[in-house]
Amino acid sequence: xxxxxxxxxxxxxxxxxxxLGCGATLAMRYLLKALGKRTMVTIPAGCxxxxxxxxxxxxxxxxxxxxxxxxxxxxxxxxxAALDAKGIKDVYVVGFGGDGGTxxxxxxxxxxxxxxxxxxxxxMYDNEAYMNTGIQxxxxxxxxxxTTTTPVGTxxxxxxxxxxNMVEIMVAHDIxxxxxxxxxxxxxxxxxxxxxxxxxxxxxxxxxxPCPTGWRFSPEMTIQMGVLAYQTTVFPMYEVENGVYRxxxxxxxxxxxxxxxxxxGRFKHLDDETIEIIQKNVDKNWEMLLxxxxxTKKYAE
Amino acid sequence: MxxxxxxxxxxxxxxxxxxxxxxxxxxxxxxxxxxxxxxxDLVASGEMKSQYIKVESEHSAMAACIxxxxxxxxxxxxxxxxxxxxxxxxxxxxxxxxxxxxMGNINRAMAxxxxxxxxYQDSIAxxxxxxxxxxxxxNQEVLDTVIQAYKVAENHDILLPAMVMEDAFYLxxxxxxxxxxxxxxxxxxxxxxxxxxxxxxDNPVGLWALVPPDHYMEFRFKIAKAMEDSRKVIQxxxxxxxxxxxxxxGGLVERYRMEDADAAIIAAGTMSSTARVAVDNMRDKGKKxxxxxxxxxxxxxxxxxxxxxxxxxSIGVLDRSYTFGHGGAFYTETAGxxxxxxxxxxxxxxxxGIGGRDIPPKEIEGIxxxxxxxxxxxxxxxxGLRTSGSREVN
Amino acid sequence: xxxxxxxxxxxPLMSESSAVNKTGVWRVIRPIVNQEECNQCYTCWKFxxxxxxxxxxxxxxxxxxxxxxxxxxxxxxxxxxxxxxxKEE
Numbered sequence: 051x052x053x054x055x056x057x058x059x060x061x062x063x064x065x066x067x068x069x070l071g072c073g074a075t076l077a078m079r080y081l082l083k084a085l086g087k088r089t090m091v092t093i094p095a096g097c098x099x100x101x102x103x104x105x106x107x108x109x110x111x112x113x114x115x116x117x118x119x120x121x122x123x124x125x126x127x128x129x130x131a132a133l134d135a136k137g138i139k140d141v142y143v144v145g146f147g148g149d150g151g152t153x154x155x156x157x158x159x160x161x162x163x164x165x166x167x168x169x170x171x172x173x174m175y176d177n178e179a180y181m182n183t184g185i186q187x188x189x190x191x192x193x194x195x196x197t198t199t200t201p202v203g204t205x206x207x208x209x210x211x212x213x214x215n216m217v218e219i220m221v222a223h224d225i226x227x228x229x230x231x232x233x234x235x236x237x238x239x240x241x242x243x244x245x246x247x248x249x250x251x252x253x254x255x256x257x258x259x260p261c262p263t264g265w266r267f268s269p270e271m272t273i274q275m276g277v278l279a280y281q282t283t284v285f286p287m288y289e290v291e292n293g294v295y296r297x298x299x300x301x302x303x304x305x306x307x308x309x310x311x312x313x314x315g316r317f318k319h320l321d322d323e324t325i326e327i328i329q330k331n332v333d334k335n336w337e338m339l340l341x342x343x344x345x346t347k348k349y350a351e
Numbered sequence: 352m353x354x355x356x357x358x359x360x361x362x363x364x365x366x367x368x369x370x371x372x373x374x375x376x377x378x379x380x381x382x383x384x385x386x387x388x389x390x391x392d393l394v395a396s397g398e399m400k401s402q403y404i405k406v407e408s409e410h411s412a413m414a415a416c417i418x419x420x421x422x423x424x425x426x427x428x429x430x431x432x433x434x435x436x437x438x439x440x441x442x443x444x445x446x447x448x449x450x451x452x453x454m455g456n457i458n459r460a461m462a463x464x465x466x467x468x469x470x471y472q473d474s475i476a477x478x479x480x481x482x483x484x485x486x487x488x489x490n491q492e493v494l495d496t497v498i499q500a501y502k503v504a505e506n507h508d509i510l511l512p513a514m515v516m517e518d519a520f521y522l523x524x525x526x527x528x529x530x531x532x533x534x535x536x537x538x539x540x541x542x543x544x545x546x547x548x549x550x551x552x553d554n555p556v557g558l559w560a561l562v563p564p565d566h567y568m569e570f571r572f573k574i575a576k577a578m579e580d581s582r583k584v585i586q587x588x589x590x591x592x593x594x595x596x597x598x599x600x601g602g603l604v605e606r607y608r609m610e611d612a613d614a615a616i617i618a619a620g621t622m623s624s625t626a627r628v629a630v631d632n633m634r635d636k637g638k639k640x641x642x643x644x645x646x647x648x649x650x651x652x653x654x655x656x657x658x659x660x661x662x663x664x665s666i667g668v669l670d671r672s673y674t675f676g677h678g679g680a681f682y683t684e685t686a687g688x689x690x691x692x693x694x695x696x697x698x699x700x701x702x703x704g705i706g707g708r709d710i711p712p713k714e715i716e717g718i719x720x721x722x723x724x725x726x727x728x729x730x731x732x733x734x735g736l737r738t739s740g741s742r743e744v745n
Numbered sequence: 746x747x748x749x750x751x752x753x754x755x756x757p758l759m760s761e762s763s764a765v766n767k768t769g770v771w772r773v774i775r776p777i778v779n780q781e782e783c784n785q786c787y788t789c790w791k792f793x794x795x796x797x798x799x800x801x802x803x804x805x806x807x808x809x810x811x812x813x814x815x816x817x818x819x820x821x822x823x824x825x826x827x828x829x830x831x832k833e834e
Contacts, residue, residue, distance in 0.1 A: 102560065
């Protein structure tokens with residue numbers, strides 16, 4: 051019998067109504083394993099808000115507060131303030147929003163919370179579009195992707211702007227910890243959460259959460275999709291601790307982006323020329339990340 | 352009794368301090384700004400033990416208050432005009448969550464065009480959110496009502512949020528003598544916030560859920576019922592306050608010289624103080640007029656209004672806001688309440704003081720003359736509107 | 746069963762586990778574990794998005810068919826290829 055590589059306790063329940071192969075629910079499952087039961091979670095509108103099914107059910111075994119779409123971080127700040135007022139210090143407060151709730155409609159409140167340095171953990175589960183309303187583009191939708199609001203059509207109207215870089219935005223707030231993670235690498239995610247959870251201030255996690263329904267791939271491939279995103283460095287694994295970048299997992303050999311793109315229906319319209327643009331952008335971002343890690347390491351304590 | 356001299360905004364802040372608000376989340380906006388500054392001073396000096404979240408918007412202010420209240424902390428915020436409008440979504444959220452948050456709103460006109468002066472469009476536009484609404488006429492009432500509002504809101508039969516209104520500048524920046532009650536007496540009056548349900552890791556539940564049509568209506572009915580029941584609680588709390596502190600603010604409707612009156616005006620906020628002077632002047636001339644001050648607009652005091660309708664032949668309703676399409680809200684609600692009344696006096700709407708335009712006593716005396724005469728001239732009149740043929744107004 | 750207004754709490758409280766949702770009825774393909782071949786590495790347990798794989802006292806993998814939706818991730822990630830997805834009858 052092998053040793054478990056992540057905590058065994060399940061604080062997310064079965065019976066949630068996520069789609070087959072849902073990446074977002076894995077993000078929640080791992081997060082709660084890392085934090086344990088003395089945790090409170092705020093959830094805005096989005097896929098994760100409807101996971102419990104209908105009243106009076108809950109898919110979490112920890113306190114859960116449904117909040118309005120754009121208020122996740124402000125709500126987490128409010129919970130923390132109330133706990134502070136009551137002298138309760140041993141409870142983790144989590145805001146758990148999607149890419150729409152975080153990078154778009156919720157970014158103002160998140161910026162406020164991060165700038166104030168409120169002592170909360172914020173997780174953006176990134177499925178790269180508004181998936182709960184049915185695959186509309188978000189600012190986290192990658193360049194080249196089809197969504198129902200970037201429908202390609204006959205004019206090639208796919209998303210023409212690159213994905214918003216939320217980790218960089220959060221690093222610019224001078225928070226103690228920001229990191230990427232992927233549902234395909236739970237040990238890495240759990241380790242990062244456990245490293246950061248007791249730091250004072252706002253901690254930010256950008257969790258890559260493949261979505262079979264919205265990305266148009268077969269549900270058994272969710273984990274493989276995260277692996278390929280990592281291996282191609284479409285989505286690299288790194289952390290930024292007090293401004294110091296560190297690549298936490300480095301692929302031995304980077305695979306070409308086509309290996310990742312070709313498995314997803316949302317990219318099937320792309321021609322070689324457009325794929326080349328994506329490849330160049332991924333190369334540039336990877337090189338810049340390595341350069342940042344190299345440049346900032348002298349500031350590590 | 353030692354009296355302090357303070358602005359309405361200081362009275363808001365001292366009300367929150369005496370109520371021992373545990374979490375404050377607020378964002379500055381004219382003319383509310385000195386509330387957030389005063390609270391910051393009180394917290395910084397250690398006089399007030401609160402977690403004060405300096406949020407980046409009013410929307411986040413209300414979101415943070417909601418989350419704090421759901422976690423079992425007494426929460427306070429204050430705003431005005433556009434800040435209140437920005438909160439709109441969260442106001443509905445707070446009431447739907449049944450969280451007894453108390454908020455000061457400094458009534459200010461809405462832009463465009465920009466105006467920072469007194470007008471009720473901001474709070475009237477939030478009438479349907481499920482918040483109780485108190486309109487204050489002086490700074491003493493502001494301080495007392497913040498504390499009273501918590502007592503009403505936190506009553507386990509109510510559990511609804513409450514707004515405490517004061518008029519921009521007329522109260523917010525005007526100094527008046529205010530009796531600040533001793534903390535111990537306020538503590539006796541207002542016990543700590545103890546909600547039936549809160550976020551608690553030792554008793555983990557989820558809050559709000561997805562409720563399909565087979566139960567949503569029932570939960571909405573519960574809010575409606577709580578709002579109905581709040582009438583009695585507001586009255587009782589004001590009476591209890593009077594017993595303890597020696598002053599009442601009139602419950603839901605404060606009556607002034609209504610004995611044997613033939614005509615009455617219904618008004619709210621600082622214009623009712625002016626109206627008292629106007630009523631006195633008219634009474635001096637032998638005119639039988641009185642004033643009914645609408646202290647509470649939500650819940651609407653329809654029984655008190657029907658009682659007044661029994662007593663007088665003519666009512667003028669003064670609105671410092673307008674519901675584009677038909678009449679001011681105080682008027683349409685009054686008229687609505689009277690339809691079911693056995694006696695229906697003459698009723699007319701006077702839209703007055705919009706955007707902070709001054710209302711001197713002689714203007715209200717002019718209205719009282721018209722109310723007494725049951726002069727018709729249309730259902731709604733914009734009183735003091737400058738037209739090419741109009742008399743010179745102030 | 747819909748409740749009456751008198752029987753409902755004052756707020757909608759999520760007090761019941763989502764495990765009452767029997768999401769197993771969604772399934773069109775069913776994972777079958779070959780216990781002989783399984784070396785109990787728990788990769789399938791780790792990656793199940795539906796918390797529908799349990800570990801029994803002997804360390805064996807148990808599929809919770811009440812909740813397994815049949816996504817097939819367990820089959821895809823199994824390093825020993827000892828999980829097979831078969832059509833539901």
